[in-house]
Amino acid sequence: MKLKVEHTTLFEYDAPIYETLTEVRLQPGENPTIPQQVLSFELKVDPTANFFQYTDFYGNTVHYFNLLQSHKRVEIKSIAVVDTTSEHCYPGEENEIMLYEFLNESKYIHFDPQIQKFAAEFQSLINDPYKLSEKVCRTINSTFVYEPGVTDVHSTTAVVMTLGRGVCQDFAHIMIATCRYLGIPARYVSGYYYGGATREQFDMASHAWCEIYCGAEIGWAAFDPTHDTLFVDERYIRIGAGRDYSDVTLVRGTYKGNVKERLKVIVRVSAVA
Template sequence: MILKVEHATLFEYDSPIYETATEVRLHPSNNHAAPQRCASFKLQVDPPATIFEYTDFYGNCVNHFNLLQSHKRVKIVATSVVETGIGNTSAADDEDIFLMDFSGESRYVHFDPAVRDFTTCFATNTDSYHLAESICRHINESFIYEPGVTDVHSTSAVVMALGRGVCQDFAHIMLATCRYLGVPARYVSGYLFGGSTPDGRDEASHAWCEVYCGKEKGWIGMDPTHSTLFVDDRYIKIGSGRDYGDVPPVRGTFKGNATEKLSVAVKVSSMDEKS
């Protein structure tokens, strides 16, 4: 599929701020080992700023900029055209050393007692692929999708206690369960065409997991939020890391005494339908 993504982020402040420093992770992944190609990417910032770029430790593209003048709003618009496909992400020759990062606890992924109890029904399955599929299906069937009960800082322990949350939360639960049972898994940030939420709306970024199933199978994308479970050509990957903390869409800081209001609008459309 050829998909177009328009992602607008607006920060508004009730009084002037200055010295804004912002990082943006909105550039779709262009990894040759994955079934995805970013055909174009454009990032616009208002007030205007010089935009820089670097690649982080996990191979994600990061754009960043500073605003030194006084301002009361910052608008960031990322527009991408991505060619997606179906398949797994192959394992690199040097993958083993990085698997350690995706095998233990992290900022939002905890091996708390509730997670350990949750893993008991999966402990007899020794095949990583089928184990991950079982975990993904069980989370999808057991947890309730409900926006507003958690936030971006909610840990897997919080979500386990609530029994509900959103895509980011379900991904963290799956990461905690897989890792505790010895299966490396990483958090993926991106988009889903025709359904970033269970009712089919594209209203925000989406999150899912990639599970490492050995050199032969590589990294397999699984989505505990949706009953289809497996990632296909409707998904656009931005980046991956240990958890949400490694791949937030926008992160920054500013100087000034002001209250911040954040608004996000995402539209994912198919360019195949227009051709």
């Protein structure tokens, strides 16, 4: 499936700011679970600035730029065309040091008592990580309520467990926390999801899911507890992965100025003939 992603992030301020430093993770990268080929990628910023690039610890492509002149708005736009397939990869054994990165608590993922109690439901499947992951994914999808606005990007697993509701980022964090507590490596994935051909089905935001390491025979397997299909397929575009949301935030930055900031994000995912 050939998919096009247009992602626009607009920052507006009620007074001029200066010395902006922004980094973005918007370029689709290698997908270890579902093959994808990046056919084209374009990144623009207004006011105009030079982009610099590096690869972070988790292998994600990062672009960053500085704006030293005063300004009241910053618009960042990326356009990517990606060819995906439904074929699964089975890469086999993973580096033990990297697996250790995905076994512990992190900024938004905690082994709080509610997670421990929830994880106990799946203890009997501990020797079959794939079946365990599928059951955890299905349970989250059927018991948690999708409701935008009740959480924010800083909500921890404890907050989401108490509310019993949230969005894709929250559900991915819950699944990751559950698997890690049971000793199964799990990582957070940022990307996009193609919802269908009609205007109403265009995803107007980025998406998040998780990848679980199921042993050398299977490798990493991707699950999406937000959608009832549960499994990641050719409708997904992978940007990158990390321990949790904080490692793969798509756009973040700092600036000098005592002002109010307004943020607007527009995402459109469409099929390309």
